[in-house]
Amino acid sequence: MANSAANVKVVQRGAHIGAEIQGVDLTQSLDDETFKVIEAAFVEHELLVFLNQPINSEQQIDFAKKFGELSIHPFSPNSDDTPELIMFDNDADNPPFSTDCWHSDETFRADPPLATMLHGLVIPEVGGDTMFASMTSAYEGLSDRMKNFISGLEAIHDFKPFRALFGSDEKSKADLRYYEDRYPPILHPVVSKHPVSGKPVLFVNPQFTIKINGMDEVESRNLLTQLFDQAKIPEYQFRHHWAVDTVVIWDNRSTQHYAVHDYFPQRRKLDRVTIKGSKILAYSETADAKSIQNNKSPLPDNPKIKHGDHKPKRELERQLDEAGN
Ligand SMILES: [Fe+2]
16 A cells, blocks of 8 residues: 555654654655655654664665765774665674663764664564663753753763774874774764754763863763753653664664663664764754744644653752741
8 A cells, every 4th residue: 555644654753752654654655745744743752663664774775865865984883885784683693782871873973864674584583672861851850050061061972992802013004093083072062953853962971972172071961961861761761672674763862762772692683874964053042942832833733742741850949948048
């Protein structure tokens, strides 16, 4: 059956992040109207899951290209014919590398990816889930005092985990210098503005963010530890359990993820494609907050639980304030 916008069903799966898209066949082409429904759900729910999609890599690439131009990862092994395609194929002889750490993909770039898409090919019998966190909700859950404090800050991002891929011989050192020239440490705002929703996002991650610009080393480390911990709050998370032919796409501008390394030495194989992003914009509490309050966001009103409705820390802080503490 041909795809049509009328058949698309968006089923929310997480309180703050994650929806399943039903009524779509990714082995068939998508017209613009159908894609618009998917794209709107993608920005709103930040993570989309498509079950039972027996696509080949060409079809995966075609679908990903609907979201934008694809990018090539500088460090990951990829397909010779199709460099946009990264094959994660991990087993006893090839343990997974450096993905069991909360991160957004490739924030060491000046223009980090817009989105990443995975297609499940070989799934371990037990384990191998991917966890996601909404960094929109993670930001919303901060106290107003912390929001004020981090407003306007910038942080330095670096490809630090990939340095371990280079040896100490002369050739490896020269290769590393090549990458250092090409991907120097880069500044991104600590609070970014989502280019479509306009919402603020907490944009620091423990894999690539190394320092808050202009802060003392200890101050920076303490603040970053606290901000990194926001992604660990279960209320902001969604845990995805893989099956063969599940396709997942996440908004890399507003989420972080963590690949759970509990399946070794079983095999897990996923194909990944990445969609190019653009410069990370800074969120301004004075200008941008007003525009969201005035409902100028291009997104329609959504009856689901709003981001940040669950604010245990803020509620406690309010009660303490009221009690005069
Ligand atoms: Fe990743």
